[in-house]
Amino acid sequence: MEKSPDERPSRPLNEQRRTFYDENGTRHEPRRDRDRPEAARSGNSGSKPDYKPRYPHRPAADRSIDMLFGLRPIQEALSAGRTLEKIYLLRGTKNSITQEITELAKAATIPVSLVPLEKLNDLTRKNHQGAVAFVSPIDYAPxxxxxxxxxxxxxxxxxxxxxxxxxxxxxxxxxxxxxxxxxxxxxxxxxxxxxxxxxxxxxxxxxxxxxxxxxxxxxxxxxxxxxxxxxxxxxxxxxxxxxxxxxxxxxxxxxxxxxxxxxxxxxxxxxxxxxxxxxxxxxxxxxxxxxxxxxxxxxxxxxxxxxxxxxx
Missing domain, CATH: 3.40.1280.10 (SPOUT methyltransferase, trefoil knot domain)
Known part of the structure; x- marks a missing residue:
């Protein structure tokens, strides 16, 4: 028969907390609410908390270093002979710039995919204008x-x-x-x-x-x-x-x-x-x-x- 909550043995609070270690092996106690700045605990948006983010190692959602976004930048990159890995264009968009991008990409054997808006929004949070391209870290050889x-x-x-x-x-x-x-x-x-x-x-x-x-x-x-x-x-x-x-x-x-x-x-x-x-x-x-x-x-x-x- 399962014990009721009142019958379960209780342990001191400090025994229930985990002990953490940093990369140098230094022991740290877990962060408690009272260790945080008052503005952070109270939710006051007037001042920024001075403690470090919990997951500083997580990459940014936008990988703009490896990509170009916007019709004109991609067009100029192709005209300059820059090596692109792949180009994504918003499906249903037809104008002179998208046509030129498609023609230049075909001549350079760069794949072009026509995708929905959701796909482009997943690739970047920036104002992509219906066009995203990944920059290749290498130059392809003939x-x-x-x-x-x-x-x-x-x-x-x-x-x-x-x-x-x-x-x-x-x-x-x-x-x-x-x-x-x-x-x-x-x-x-x-x-x-x-x-x-x-x-x-x-x-x-x-x-x-x-x-x-x-x-x-x-x-x-x-x-x-x-x-x-x-x-x-x-x-x-x-x-x-x-x-x-x-x-x-x-x-x-x-x-x-x-x-x-x-x-x-x-x-x-x-x-x-x-x-x-x-x-x-x-x-x-x-x-x-x-x-x-x-x-x-x-x-x-x-x-x-x-x-x-x-x-x-």
Whole structure:
């Protein structure tokens, strides 16, 4: 039978309070109402309380450092050739400025999304005028120039193609793998790719400042371009019959490794275009790996074969 409140043992008030410690290990008693300034306890709006906020580590709701808002600033940024990650425009807005923004963004392969007002209000509290854009912390590189430069320098191209890898931290980890294992460039689609922001840069451990990233409007055309340029495309998929450990695929020549999203894998149309399809051997009960881990295994096999071919 449950005890009534009167029957429950009572403890002194000071034993019921928690003891807190700061980052230096100094013990502090919990803040009591009587420790606060009188204006703060009484709700007097005439003077500001002099105590610190309870959660000073929380970020501001407005991330304006990483974004532009307003039609004219975005238009000017595009005209100046500034690299933008993505542009959001208010759905149903049609005028000369929005038309120019759309045309400039298309020419620069910057994705534009037409969204409702609620989406824009979630992105910023500022007066956005129906337009918000995220600024990219990196400059995208043209794939054709990179490929031509590699061949001219006598290097064997190693590229990494990512199909719909949208998780920011996964992308950062993949970039770190790619830089460590000798990838010359990462290729992503202009739509359906992870946003390159501060989290991606941090997860990459700075690799995104070292390895070029190419943003292509159409991966199908990109695969065809690479194949016509003498680069074989190898898709990593658990549906393949060929297993990676057999070393039946030669990675010592120009190659582009194609990785897909964790949810759907590689798009069927891209799989059909690939020169080879290989799977990573598995010994456990789970049938797939995280895409960042899988990319590391694939790229290690490329590096292993290339190092062995040099030693021969």
């Amino acid at each position: 794939l054709d120039s990179i490929l031509a430069g590699l061949f001219e320098a006598g290097k064997t191209p190693l590229l990494l193609l990512l199909d719909r890898v949208t998780d920011v931290r996964n992308f950062g980890a993949i970039a770190r793998n790619a830089e460590c294992l000798g990838v010359h460039a990462i290729v992503v689609p202009s739509r359906g790719a992870a946003q390159i922001n501060g989290d991606a840069l941090k997860t990459s451990a700075g690799a995104l400042n070292l390895i070029p990233v190419c943003r292509e409007p159409n991966l199908k055309e990109t695969i065809s371009f690479l194949q016509h340029s003498g680069v074989q495309v190898v898709a990593c998929t658990e549906k393949a019959d060929t297993s990676l450990e057999t070393a039946s695929v030669d990675f010592t020549g120009p190659v582009a490794v194609l990785m897909g999203s964790e949810e759907d894998g590689i798009s069927p149309e891209y799989l059909r275009l690939a020169d080879y399809k290989v799977r990573i051997p598995m010994a456990g009960q789970i049938g797939s790996l995280n895409v960042s881990v899988a990319s590391g295994i694939m790229l290690f096999e490329v590096l292993r074969q290339r190092l062995m071919s040099v030693d021969k």
